[in-house]
Amino acid sequence: MKLQLKLSHKGIILVTVPLVFATVFLLILTLLLNQAEKEIQAQIRAKALVTEAGELQKSFYDAGVAMAGYSITKSPLFADRFDNILKQIPKILDSLNSLVGDNPKQQQILAELKSIANSALKILSEAKTALATDEIDIAQMKSRNVYQQARALTDKLKVTINDLTADEEQLVNKKNSPIDSKLQVKIFLAIGFLINIIIAVLLALFFSKGIGKRIEILTDNSIRLARGQELNALVSGNDEIAQLDKVFHAMAVNLQEAMEKERAIVENAADVICSINSEGKFSAISPACKELWGYSPDELLGRKFVDLVCNDDLPETIKSARQVRQSKVTTAFENRTLKKDGSLVTVLWSAYWSERERSMFCVAHDITQRKLAEEAIKASEERIRTIIENMMVGLLIITPSGIIEAVNPSSERIFGVTAKELVGKHILALFSESRFMDYSKDYDRNQFLETFFTKSLNRVGEFDAIKLIGNDEDFPVEISLTEFNVGGSLKFMANILDVSERKELEKMKKEFVATVSHELRTPLTSIRGSLTLLSVGALGVLPEGVKKVVSIAERNTIRLIGLINDILDIEKLEAGKLDMVMDDLALSNVIERSQESVKSFAEQHGVNLIMAQTDIKVHADGDRLVQVLVNLLSNACKFSPKGGNVRVDVIDIPNWVEVRVIDQGRGIPEKFKNLLFQKFQQVEASDSRKKGGTGLGLVICKGIIEQHGGIIGVDSVEGQGSTFYFRIPKIKEPTEINKVILKQA
Amino acid sequence: MKVLIIDDEEDTRSIASMSLSLLGGIDVIEADSGAEGIKKASSENPDVVLLDMMMPVMDGAQTLNQLLTNEQTKHIPVIFLTAKAMSTEIDRLKRLGAKGVVTKPFDPTMLASQVQAILES
Numbered sequence: 093m094k095l096q097l098k099l100s101h102k103g104i105i106l107v108t109v110p111l112v113f114a115t116v117f118l119l120i121l122t123l124l125l126n127q128a129e130k131e132i133q134a135q136i137r138a139k140a141l142v143t144e145a146g147e148l149q150k151s152f153y154d155a156g157v158a159m160a161g162y163s164i165t166k167s168p169l170f171a172d173r174f175d176n177i178l179k180q181i182p183k184i185l186d187s188l189n190s191l192v193g194d195n196p197k198q199q200q201i202l203a204e205l206k207s208i209a210n211s212a213l214k215i216l217s218e219a220k221t222a223l224a225t226d227e228i229d230i231a232q233m234k235s236r237n238v239y240q241q242a243r244a245l246t247d248k249l250k251v252t253i254n255d256l257t258a259d260e261e262q263l264v265n266k267k268n269s270p271i272d273s274k275l276q277v278k279i280f281l282a283i284g285f286l287i288n289i290i291i292a293v294l295l296a297l298f299f300s301k302g303i304g305k306r307i308e309i310l311t312d313n314s315i316r317l318a319r320g321q322e323l324n325a326l327v328s329g330n331d332e333i334a335q336l337d338k339v340f341h342a343m344a345v346n347l348q349e350a351m352e353k354e355r356a357i358v359e360n361a362a363d364v365i366c367s368i369n370s371e372g373k374f375s376a377i378s379p380a381c382k383e384l385w386g387y388s389p390d391e392l393l394g395r396k397f398v399d400l401v402c403n404d405d406l407p408e409t410i411k412s413a414r415q416v417r418q419s420k421v422t423t424a425f426e427n428r429t430l431k432k433d434g435s436l437v438t439v440l441w442s443a444y445w446s447e448r449e450r451s452m453f454c455v456a457h458d459i460t461q462r463k464l465a466e467e468a469i470k471a472s473e474e475r476i477r478t479i480i481e482n483m484m485v486g487l488l489i490i491t492p493s494g495i496i497e498a499v500n501p502s503s504e505r506i507f508g509v510t511a512k513e514l515v516g517k518h519i520l521a522l523f524s525e526s527r528f529m530d531y532s533k534d535y536d537r538n539q540f541l542e543t544f545f546t547k548s549l550n551r552v553g554e555f556d557a558i559k560l561i562g563n564d565e566d567f568p569v570e571i572s573l574t575e576f577n578v579g580g581s582l583k584f585m586a587n588i589l590d591v592s593e594r595k596e597l598e599k600m601k602k603e604f605v606a607t608v609s610h611e612l613r614t615p616l617t618s619i620r621g622s623l624t625l626l627s628v629g630a631l632g633v634l635p636e637g638v639k640k641v642v643s644i645a646e647r648n649t650i651r652l653i654g655l656i657n658d659i660l661d662i663e664k665l666e667a668g669k670l671d672m673v674m675d676d677l678a679l680s681n682v683i684e685r686s687q688e689s690v691k692s693f694a695e696q697h698g699v700n701l702i703m704a705q706t707d708i709k710v711h712a713d714g715d716r717l718v719q720v721l722v723n724l725l726s727n728a729c730k731f732s733p734k735g736g737n738v739r740v741d742v743i744d745i746p747n748w749v750e751v752r753v754i755d756q757g758r759g760i761p762e763k764f765k766n767l768l769f770q771k772f773q774q775v776e777a778s779d780s781r782k783k784g785g786t787g788l789g790l791v792i793c794k795g796i797i798e799q800h801g802g803i804i805g806v807d808s809v810e811g812q813g814s815t816f817y818f819r820i821p822k823i824k825e826p827t828e829i830n831k832v833i834l835k836q837a
Numbered sequence: 838m839k840v841l842i843i844d845d846e847e848d849t850r851s852i853a854s855m856s857l858s859l860l861g862g863i864d865v866i867e868a869d870s871g872a873e874g875i876k877k878a879s880s881e882n883p884d885v886v887l888l889d890m891m892m893p894v895m896d897g898a899q900t901l902n903q904l905l906t907n908e909q910t911k912h913i914p915v916i917f918l919t920a921k922a923m924s925t926e927i928d929r930l931k932r933l934g935a936k937g938v939v940t941k942p943f944d945p946t947m948l949a950s951q952v953q954a955i956l957e958s
Binding site: 614620 | 846848849851852853855856859860891920941942943944945946
């Protein structure tokens with residue numbers, strides 16, 4: 093099994109193995125040195141021991157000599173010398189004792205030595221005493237004796253000392269000599285050093301093979317990673333290097349994926365992604381530039397960015413680019429750029445300057461459409477604002493609870509106060525009702541709002557407003573409310589028109605119409621009356637010539653009266669004030685009355701009237717409808733040939749009823765059909781003289797029918813007669829179910 | 838039948854008078870103002886009064902009011918003879934107490950029969 097070691101473990105081995113070896117080596121070396129030291133000490137001691145033993149032997153010899161001298165000379169010099177030696181001997185013995193130490197054999201010899209020495213000392217002492225006190229002869233005899241003994245003893249001592257030194261030498265010889273030990277240490281040192289070097293080299297080789305090689309691969313991989321090249325195969329092992337290499341491989345995979353994603357994003361982005369170098373040239377650009385400017389990336393690479401910019405926007409663009417370089421964050425600016433085809437495209441640039449790359453990284457987004465839309469909205473807003481601010485009509489935006497939220501300048505003018513004063517007020521405050529109603533009270537407020545909404549929501553309601561400044565005078569206004577939604581909340585827009593002037597004009601006009609009507613009709617009444625009285629012979633029979641001119645005068649007076657009536661009707665129609673009294677009525681009644689009215693006229697023209705029968709009911713002003721039908725019938729009679737027929741048909745169509753007046757007259761040329769219902773239009777200019785009529789009749793008919801919610805028109809083929817028709821809503825006959833409901837109600 | 842015509846316009850008065858008398862065979866009394874009309878209505882006791890609306894000093898409405906409040910004249914039917922032909926105006930005059938309305942300019946040949954018809958309605 094292969095040993096899988098971590099790099100840290102290997103490091104420890106690399107350091108520890110030589111260290112342990114060096115430690116062991118040092119320990120052994122220390123022991124060897126100690127040993128050598130001990131041997132040197134032993135040799136010194138052996139020398140001392142031999143010296144001391146020799147000293148002891150010599151002392152005894154000297155003592156014998158001193159005593160012999162003394163016995164011969166009796167000189168105190170010998171005596172003193174003898175005494176000194178005797179005192180010296182125990183010291184030597186002590187010294188020997190300390191040198192012997194714990195060697196049992198030597199201790200034994202030393203003990204024997206001591207005992208001999210002590211005996212010798214005793215004999216010597218006795219000999220000296222004998223010498224001092226005894227007779228010379230005796231003393232000599234004794235001293236000889238003593239000497240004999242002492243000699244024997246010293247011989248013995250000599251033997252013993254020899255034993256001791258021999259033993260010591262033997263001991264010393266047993267051990268290595270110091271010279272041997274030194275050699276031994278030198279050899280040991282050399283071997284240890286050699287082994288240590290070998291171990292270190294082996295370990296270094298091991299590591300260089302296992303680590304160095306792999307680190308080399310790792311370094312190469314890191315370079316390849318940086319360059320985006322493919323990496324070497326994974327390095328073997330399970331240590332930090334192998335793990336690091338695995339990380340490198342994982343990083344390479346991630347980096348590759350990230351780069352692919354980034355490339356995909358850049359290449360597929362709808363916006364142009366590009367980099368512009370410090371010379372202002374495109375150094376990289378995404379394919380979207382083809383779509384945006386019509387140029388392929390190859391056409392733009394190396395080209396100056398400002399070449400694309402529209403001349404008018406160039407100074408501003410250069411300024412923006414400078415700002416981008418100075419700014420540390422992404423900066424946006426807009427400009428108009430030129431497409432390959434010469435058209436303009438407005439671009440929003442998001443740019444960032446990288447000092448390291450010395451390049452500007454940009455995203456260019458086409459905002460042409462947005463710009464156009466914005467400009468259109470702006471223009472539209474401007475138009476609407478201009479309209480709103482300049483319109484004569486006052487506009488108020490109010491909440492469903494009646495609070496004013498916004499006003500236009502006309503509202504300020506109408507109510508005589510500023511917008512500030514109007515906004516926030518309750519709508520009730522603007523009307524004369526506020527004199528007796530209190531808008532701080534819920535009841536009053538709701539009461540007013542109900543009236544207000546009922547009268548003006550989606551219709552025009554008339555109110556008396558009050559000036560909020562000065563004398564609080566009343567003035568008439570017309571208000572129309574429209575509801576709308578702003579961000580999900582319901583609002584109302586009130587259009588307020590100050591109708592003071594119009595009301596005043598209307599009043600004046602009414603008075604004028606009444607005056608004209610009276611002032612014209614009064615003399616006409618007299619003229620017509622006079623002429624009629626003449627023509628009918630009430631004042632006597634007239635000669636034929638007179639009768640003729642009176643008849644002409646009467647006919648023209650009647651025509652003049654008709655003209656005045658028509659003009660008054662037109663006036664009322666245009667003012668929307670044509671009086672209508674609507675009622676449910678039978679259409680047959682209208683037809684009968686009309687027939688009655690034109691009967692004599694038809695007879696005058698020799699025309700036959702053929703009237704339809706009907707039971708249809710309509711909701712209409714009977715008199716006005718008769719006016720229309722009489723007008724159409726009169727026209728038909730006027731333009732029909734003598735002996736011709738004028739027919740009235742009634743056509744029932746769903747929800748409507750159509751009344752047709754059909755004549756056999758000359759018909760109407762196509763180009764006149766549309767003019768017929770306009771003021772003062774007749775097919776032939778001479779018609780008004782030949783046929784009478786004002787050219788206003790059909791205009792009035794149109795107005796009346798339209799006020800009934802109907803239509804009027806003509807079908808005609810020139811030379812084949814005309815069909816004038818009008819169509820008005822009919823009253824729906826209740827269905828069977830509705831009849832039951834009505835009955836129950 | 839006796840008709841009192843009250844109108845400040847002499848011509849109108851004459852035409853109406855002649856239309857009624859010559860063509861309808863009706864007796865006619867004329868008055869040129871409201872005040873005189875009231876006086877004549879009291880003294881002559883006509884069967885019907887034809888009253889103009891727009892007159893100076895005392896207009897038709899005021900004259901009608903006086904005629905209707907006068908014990909001696911309140912029974913006499915009053916027909917307005919007026920140029921104000923609007924239907925709303927006709928309604929208003931009827932509400933004031935008029936029996937009917939004949940609009941000017943009138944057809945002289947039809948005046949007598951129109952008055953007759955209103956009185957009979």
